[in-house]
């Protein structure tokens with residue numbers, strides 16, 4: 001591990017000194033000053049920060065005060081300017097949809113930005129598709145938060161490459177960040193059909209001290225999306241991390257609310273350039289959501305299953321509780337395994353009661369990586385690629401120090 005942390009701190013120094021985008025970044029000190037509750041909530045915030053206040057009965061009467069997050073987002077110019085939105089405590093029942101390209105910070109007001117449990121803001125939506133009663137429409141409609149340049153680019157679609165996205169679709173947001181916010185889709189308290197809390201495509205998105213909760217398909221990291229999550233909590237049951245893009249989860253908790261499908265269900269596509277699209281879970285915990293449900297889950301939850309054979313996911317240096325199946329990952333189905341020599345369903349130095357070496361070998365679908373095999377994926381900068389060129393190192397938008 002020393003080599004990884006060394007390379008991360010080197011990168012953060014490099015980013016601060018040389019990346020033009022980081023010059024725009026809000027320092028941690030300034031961010032904390034803005035998030036802290038003060039008599040004038042905007043005290044300590046960057047100039048022109050917008051305020052969202054669920055409690056404000058006639059918010060629009062005041063300049064720069066909004067009663068919903070989406071109304072604040074929609075008031076922003078569709079350009080490359082850096083913008084900030086401070087959100088006061090409350091439950092916001094709405095879908096938030098960000099299409100603008102410029103850096104955008106969504107900040108939750110909090111007395112302790114280092115503690116997820118102290119988050120005061122929850123954004124909630126109630127929608128699902130493909131259930132017994134909903135009818136079927138694209139998963140994109142269901143999401144609580146969407147960051148994508150167009151609706152079509154955010155759709156999941158079907159088939160090996162999903163819904164066609166027109167070639168002239170621009171990149172969406174290149175530096176979206178959310179701090180201390182909870183995103184929930186509570187359509188049903190069990191897995192019945194896709195019910196997204198986050199949908200992001202053609203965008204770079206960072207989440208810090210955020211929670212994402214639903215039961216099925218909770219997080220969609222779609223086409224050409226790069227997403228980084230640190231110190232977050234993701235609670236789900238079935239295929240709750242899925243997509244076509246690249247997701248790095250660091251120092252976070254994955255909470256299993258029951259077992260269904262797999263934790264990860266990635267669909268790599270081989271129609272683009274050579275890529276590192278996949279989901280990487282690093283230095284995190286994979287555990288039953290609570291102790292009441294844990295005993296019934298022992299040995300039953302799969303780390304993942306291949307949405308198609310180009311699935312790539314790696315759990316690295318991560319704790320697994322006893323809920324995990326002896327085989328680790330599973331094939332999609334017995335008659336439709338979707339496993340071939342492109343499939344990378346892997347672990348590197350996972351540990352805890354969920355790690356069973358004999359079980360992994362007997363199961364014959366999980367790759368146990370050597371250090372050499374892990375190296376090409378071993379840091380966010382090695383897996384986040386630039387739009388179109390496919391070059392790696394697209395990580396100036398990552399906050400290494402949240």
Ligand SMILES: *[C@@H]1O[C@H](CO)[C@@H](O)[C@H](O)[C@H]1NC(C)=O
Pocket residue numbers: 056057058061062
């Ligand atoms: C609503 O706005 C008006 C005009 O700015 C102000 O006088 C009034 O106090 C506000 N009411 C509330 C509940 O904020």
Ligand SMILES: *[C@@H]1O[C@H](CO)[C@@H](O)[C@H](O)[C@H]1NC(C)=O
Pocket residue numbers: 080101174
């Ligand atoms: C906005 O920023 C992106 C990414 O840095 C850049 O590619 C694009 O040309 C910029 N657009 C304008 C209008 O400056």
Ligand SMILES: *[C@@H]1O[C@H](CO)[C@@H](O)[C@H](O)[C@H]1NC(C)=O
Pocket residue numbers: 116117118119120121122182211233
């Ligand atoms: C936000 O999520 C965390 C983690 O689940 C939880 O402890 C906290 O109470 C939540 N806050 C709100 C306002 O929902």
Ligand SMILES: *[C@@H]1O[C@H](CO)[C@@H](O)[C@H](O)[C@H]1NC(C)=O
Pocket residue numbers: 126127128134141142
């Ligand atoms: C989910 O949202 C879509 C799009 O807005 C809507 O057509 C559908 O009726 C909603 N479904 C439910 C179950 O609310």
Ligand SMILES: *[C@@H]1O[C@H](CO)[C@@H](O)[C@H](O)[C@H]1NC(C)=O
Pocket residue numbers: 097098099140141146150151154
């Ligand atoms: C998001 O907003 C864009 C622009 O207003 C709109 O075209 C798109 O349909 C919206 N997407 C969703 C999922 O609501």
Ligand SMILES: *[C@@H]1O[C@H](CO)[C@@H](O)[C@H](O)[C@H]1NC(C)=O
Pocket residue numbers: 152163164166
């Ligand atoms: C979005 O995709 C649908 C289905 O493929 C297509 O009918 C529609 O024309 C597309 N819309 C745009 C704006 O590209």
Ligand SMILES: *[C@@H]1O[C@H](CO)[C@@H](O)[C@H](O)[C@H]1NC(C)=O
Pocket residue numbers: 189257258289290292293
């Ligand atoms: C434990 O988690 C399950 C699944 O999310 C939930 O239904 C149940 O209410 C939770 N129990 C407790 C005691 O929190």
Ligand SMILES: *[C@@H]1O[C@H](CO)[C@@H](O)[C@H](O)[C@H]1NC(C)=O
Pocket residue numbers: 160270271308309
């Ligand atoms: C690419 O994926 C498609 C669909 O899964 C498959 O038919 C095709 O053989 C693959 N091509 C290569 C080179 O793997």
Ligand SMILES: *[C@@H]1O[C@H](CO)[C@@H](O)[C@H](O)[C@H]1NC(C)=O
Pocket residue numbers: 341342
């Ligand atoms: C993968 O399998 C195909 C045939 O199914 C074979 O042609 C190819 O050489 C294999 N590639 C590797 C890297 O093993």
Ligand SMILES: *[C@@H]1O[C@H](CO)[C@@H](O)[C@H](O)[C@H]1NC(C)=O
Pocket residue numbers: 299326356358359360362363
């Ligand atoms: C490990 O996996 C094997 C199946 O390959 C199983 O027989 C054994 O009971 C497992 N051990 C534990 C502790 O679950």
Ligand SMILES: *[C@@H]1O[C@H](CO)[C@@H](O)[C@H](O)[C@H]1NC(C)=O
Pocket residue numbers: 339340364
């Ligand atoms: C393991 O899986 C591979 C395909 O990935 C297959 O060729 C091989 O026969 C399997 N081995 C056993 C012992 O089932």
